[in-house]
Amino acid sequence: MPYWLCITNEENWKVIKEKNMWGVPERHENTIKRVRPGDKLLIYVKQEREKDEIKEPRIVAVYEVASEVFRDSSRIFKSPKGMGNETFPLRIKLKPIKIFEKPVEFxxxxxxxxFITNKRKWSGHLMGKAMREIPEEDYELIMSVAK
Structure with a gap:
């Protein structure tokens, strides 16, 4: 069974939690089309600055994919700066497995x-991606730390 790391921001994490939905831009169509019902998705919230505070990158939840990929351009996700009017139209429905009480520091x-082969430039393994497949060992490691 494939495991995925889904990369999002704080605002869209709230949408994922509320709607049990994951969406990606058109340019990530080839990636999301590999996702199947039953796959596990870890939600990774990237580092963000809130006023003077830096919120470190963290994994906040694990979901199971509950649908095939479908198209829906309704505006539920917030378009991050520099992404124009993106609606993340390629979507899958999710079933929550566990929302971590205490997020897992990344x-x-x-x-x-x-999956991170260059430990010094680790962010390059996530940059420009909406999601990426990770090995089962990495999924197990993250789940062993999660509370």
Missing amino acids: KPLIPKLK
Whole structure:
């Protein structure tokens, strides 16, 4: 069974949690088309600055994919700066497995994660992606730390 790391921001994490929905831009069609019902998705909220506070990157939940990919351009997701009027029209329905009480800090995991081969420039493994497949070992590691 494939495991995925889904990369989002704080605003869209709220939408995912409220609507049990994941969406990506058209340019990520080839990736999302590989996702199947039953796959597991870890939600990764990227580092953001809120006034003077930096919120570190973290994994906040795990979901199971509950539908095939479908198209819906209704505006439920917030378009991040620099992405114009993006609606993330390629979507899948989600079934929550666990929303972590305490998010899993991402940076301490980097040395142990197999999918991150360049530990010094780790963000390059996530940059420009909406989601990426990760090995089962990495999924298990993250779940072992999650509360």
